[in-house]
Amino acid sequence: MPFVSRSDDGAIDSVFEQLQESRAEEFLSDDDPAVVAFRNALPIVSSVSARQFRLMLRRSGLLDQVKGWVAQQDGETQDAFEYSGTFVMDSPMMKAGFAAMGFTREQQTAFFEAAAKL
Numbered sequence: 001m002p003f004v005s006r007s008d009d010g011a012i013d014s015v016f017e018q019l020q021e022s023r024a025e026e027f028l029s030d031d032d033p034a035v036v037a038f039r040n041a042l043p044i045v046s047s048v049s050a051r052q053f054r055l056m057l058r059r060s061g062l063l064d065q066v067k068g069w070v071a072q073q074d075g076e077t078q079d080a081f082e083y084s085g086t087f088v089m090d091s092p093m094m095k096a097g098f099a100a101m102g103f104t105r106e107q108q109t110a111f112f113e114a115a116a117k118l
Contacts, residue, residue, distance in 0.1 A: 002035060004038075045112045047088045060111070077093050
């Protein structure tokens with residue numbers, strides 16, 4: 001039976017087997033629906049390889065549009081797009097690029113989740 005901690009919105013954010021004073025003091029059963037949901041949740045995808053990112057751009061029909069946007073950016077952004085081995089969703093370049101493409105946060109997340117499966 002685990003002890004849980006919760007985020008500000010009340011969702012479970014950690015599960016512990018022992019009491020964590022001032023952090024996880026709420027005790028729940030192993031079959032509590034919130035504990036089961038937390039343990040079975042898919043991991044959050046925060047980065048993908050360059051290969052996964054570029055394949056997802058190609059499959060989404062966005063590769064040429066993104067290359068055009070990158071060509072208009074500073075040299076560091078161009079180098080990052082060309083030579084990065086990993087693309088991190090919350091990096092400034094990613095945020096700027098997704099904003100320029102008109103993506104919502106949910107669309108960005110879906111893009112990275114799909115890319116992670118390639």
